[in-house]
Amino acid sequence: MHKTSAVGILANPAAGRDIRRLVAQASVFPLAEKCNMISRLLSALGAGGVDEVYMMPDAGGISRRLLRMLQTPSLQPRPPVTFFDMPVVDGAADTLLAVERMVEAGVGAIVVLGGDGTHRLVAQVCGDTPLTALSTGTNNVFPALREATIAGLATALVATGQVTDDGATCSNKALRVSVNGTRDLALVDICVSTALWTGSKAVWRVDSLSQLFVAFAEADAVGLSSVAGLIRPVSRRDHAGVRLDLAPPGEAAMSVTAPIAPGLVVPVGVAAVHDLLPGERQTVCAPQGVIALDGEREIEFTDGDRVAVWLDDDGPRTIDVERVMARAAHSGLLTSTDQTLSNPLQKGDSTDAAEQG
């Protein structure tokens, strides 16, 4: 075991309160629940042998709440939590800076609590540090909706080096975008719209969409990638992605009824479907518009701006919680035995006992 094993926890206080609540009854994920998740996570990290946790200070109230919570005694020992001493601007810059600090601190893994947008930010700066991607809300594709306790255990097992084999983490694709040389990325999809303004960020009107690039597309996903997922599914592990040329439903050859946001299932016109191979630079057809990264309008571009999109296979590494836990079971990582007592696994004739042997 490492002398010290540290984990970073990055929780975005601002996720999940956008216009989708208004137009599509999107779920509400209160901050208090995020803090409860972190508390459960801390218990599991402690149980898994992590002895230091780094976190981002925030203006939204997570750090304030946690500090209060950490002062109250807990049945389950929790590792000490350090909040970075850093300026808080209550924006994306906070996340970027905090993740950089975590990497500098040599954390063995970073647990990210947030939506696709938060993960996107983390991915820009996390380098090789593996992420445990936890969704806070129902509107996400990249992170999973998963119990924080289990995620914490798996993270601890990886961060402490108890599980090291390659299957424990996996690599992801990423979509890159460059506007006049300024780069950004998306983990699931990039969509080009002819709307002029980023406005309320979320993409929830499809009339103006012209192109959709997806790194992966699952048939049971929610979000823009579902449009591809329903006609040309590609997995996270597949080499390529997909590019769709979109048009208003009446003007396109094909129309897909797609769940583009929770509670919002609408027809989307598809004019053409193409493979998207890593490294192939794609041009954007619209002369002027907005680029949405993982479903959020982020970049306004106009005539004369140089815009390019491409697929990359060097996205962030993520911890495969299921595999790590299976490995833990297989190797008895969370098991200890008392030789003075008879081993319960050796009494019966179950297959578990046979495997354990």
Place this chain on the structure above:
Amino acid sequence: MSGALHAVTMPKWGLSMQEAKIVEWKVPVGGEALSGDEVVDIETEKIAAAVEARHSGVLRRHIAQEDDVLPVGALLAVIAGADATDSEIDAFVADFQASFVPPDPTASEVGVPTDTVDLSGGVIRYLRRGDSGDVVILVHGFGGDLNNWLFTHEPLAAEHVVYALDLPGHGGSTRDVGDGSLEDFADTLSDFMAALGIANAHLVGHSMGGAIALTFALAHPDLTASLTLIGSAGLGAEIDGTYIDGFVHARRRRDLKPHLEKLFSDPSLITRQLVEDVLRYKRLDGVQDALATVAGQLFPGGRQAAVLRDQLDQLMLPVQVICGVEDRIIPPSHALGLPADVATHTVTGAGHMVQMEASAEVNRLIRDLAG
């Protein structure tokens, strides 16, 4: 007449009167009283007026004393022949008092009930008194109602069938006054008579009611037995426009009272309750509009629109005109210079509301004409 003993009792004036105060005896004990003479002044919460003798004789005894407050029907005095003995009178009084039951003040609508009839123009409220004799119809003036005749109902009912109605826009009748013209009101009158099966009537009209009665008589001479016009409109152009205007628009006691005081020669007759009663009527929805419509039609710009005096000579029926010398609403001079066969009576000590201020005289004149 000797030997006959007659009770002078507390009259019932109007729908709500329950009692009155004895103010002053006009005929002393031993004094002679003729039928129709004022015997005693009394004061109700609404108005002060005199009780008339219904029989002629000697006023033998005052039963009520000044300042007494007595219920309707109570014995006030005894009129008898000079030859009746004191013991006869004692027995008469004892007998009366033994059988007298004062009215129950808690019963609603105590006293004379009114009735309603549904005409094509709407519901009309009216009062009917008396069982036999010619029909007399009493038509009140602008802003008035059948209670303007409260001193007339009973005295006439002895020998006539008396109707007093509320004109449209007034009292308990419909608020729909049509265009508010004399012709409309006259039509209501003929509808009223038809609905109640009255073939022929002596019409008595006060003020605007006089002009209505006159308009009716000109249109329906066959239905009209005689015409008594009291403080009547329709006989000249002048009228106190400030009164009409003030009456229509006043909402408060303080604003209304000065106008009502113009109606009487003696302004002290306007009690707080009388003002309140007029206000209660005027407060009802639709009344102010109805009055404004009528006023606009009949008295535009403070003048009477219809002057019918030249048509009086067309009437081949008995007509009399009564006016108060101190009438401040319609000049008493309108009663002058009428055709010779129109009897004109000017009453001193009376203002516009002659039938209230000089009820005994007015009642006598009506009886005289109606026979």
Place this chain on the structure above:
Amino acid sequence: MQLNKDDALRAYRTMKTIRVFEDRVHVEFETGEVPGFVHLYAGEEAIATGVCLHLDDGDRIASTHRGHGHCIAKGCDVRGMMAEIYGRKPGLCAGKGGSMHIADLTKGMMGANGIVGGAPPLVCGAGLAAKTLGNGRVAVGFVGDGGSNQGTTHESLNLASVWQLPCIFVVENNGYAEATSVKYSTACDDLADRASGFNMPGIVVDGHDFFEVYEVAGEAIDRARAGGGPTLIECKVNRYYGHFEGDAQTYRAPDEVENVRQNRDCIDNFAARAVSAGLVQEDDLASIDRDISDLIEDAVNLAKAAPKPEAEDLLTDVYVSY
């Protein structure tokens, strides 16, 4: 929800008018000529503008003590407002209301309000009137982060939801209730989260971003007009001046305001993006700037020259009739 050029210019004109108006009041206040309490809206212009651009005179808004921006955005006469702030007879409220009570019901402006949390119940009423009369109108209530803690606000959110009123509650969270931070005075983290307890959508928007406010407000207003019920919109924003004029603001971090002014100013941000998108030209904006400069100069001069109310005005307007 696309903006056309006219709308974009209108938005700019409104925001800039508010800014120049407030900056000028700030200057004039320091001369001692502006009486009473004055609370300036500078920095928050995108909110009033982004919301009110969706409304016309028949729609109602009710405001806060920091109400100048809402008044201007809702179409109140700027000269009348300035005269009112100076306490002059030609003022929008005849000099009887002052900065905290500017109203113009003919413009659907139900009044700035000196009581924190004053607007929400009134807005429920305007919403109830619209619903009862079936005229398709909406009502927008502005409250601050301080006002959002008032019982009136909570009761009104509940009532609006129970009655499904066409109401929008806009919380202008500028971080401070007077001199107390929202972090201290508010038990929840995002004020918008409270909406879920009242069964209505609660959205957080960047109150510096006109486009975001405009879009979210537009959706909420359309939804309310269509009978979809109320919405709570929390706009996170910064005020450029103190709670009131004369507030030394020592409770704020030294560079707090300057950072926002430099990097997140709603008007600069709007102008840059609108020009970059080719929707408006620099010249258009410069011309509007000149108009506004003249307008505010004129408003101040008129206000200063205007007569004060007279003794006989003291007792008028207490009642319609008495």
Place this chain on the structure above:
Amino acid sequence: MGIKTFQQAISEALALEMERDERVIVMGEDIVGGSGADGEMDAWGGPLGVTKGLWGKFGDRVLDTPITESAFIGAAIGAATTGLRPVVELMFIDFMGVCFDQIFNQAAKFRYMFGGKAETPVVIRTMFGAGLRAAAQHSQCLYPLFTHIPGLKVVVPSTPYDAKGLLIEAIRDNDPVIFCEHKLLYTQEGEVPDEAYTIPFGEAAVVREGEDLTIVTLGRMVHRAVEAAEALAGSGIDCEIVDLRTTSPMDEDAILESVENTGRLVVVDEANPRCNIATDISALVAQSAFDALKAPIRMVTAPHSPVPFSDALEDLYIPTAASIEAAARELAEYRS
């Protein structure tokens, strides 16, 4: 016309006005009763049944509210400035404590603050007064507090006839009106026309004329004053009773006129004695009719205490005919 109760008179006024004007709505706590529940609608019609039946006739224009007085009184006020003419019920006047801001800072001030450009035609109906053993928070006479506020009109009717006429007047009035109904008057009977009618504000009723002494009073105390006056008449003391009907505006002329005639004044007010209507009228008369006074002014009011619960105490708290009579006798016998 017919004999009706105070309660029927109010109900009739509401129904007539709702019929006449679609902008009139009625709202309040349980004024329908049963909203959202599984049983019958219109289960209550208000705690005493005053508004029962309106919902059946007018549907959505009769609204039950949550028990959130700030919101719904404020909403009524907001609606009044934006096109409706709401009649909103504040169940007990004591509850003004949780919504007073809406009434005195908002409704009462709009017209003045906004330079005469606002109209707030709202009527707040509210139940007041002791005598129901309802104790300290459901029995007060708080109309003096409203009377104190410029911009509000305050009505305190004493008879069914007045209740109907004054309520219709209140609904048609373009200013905010606080309409205070004494809870022990609801069963009071009197003649009330079937039609709509209005009684102007600021016009006191002289319910009894008299020469010797003026009793100025209002609400339920009018009836106690009449009782006292009848007893006094037996001793040759002739009382004039002035029923204020409205405390704002107040008919000062009627008070002064009467006192100038009688020279003696008893003011009867069920409210607590400090800064109430009795003190107000006493000040008025002392200031404007001092020379007419033949004796000091006497105030008969509740004591300076909360309303007690026990009947033994509450009966002592409320001014009685006997206490009015005693005050009047004292004045009648006064020799300077």
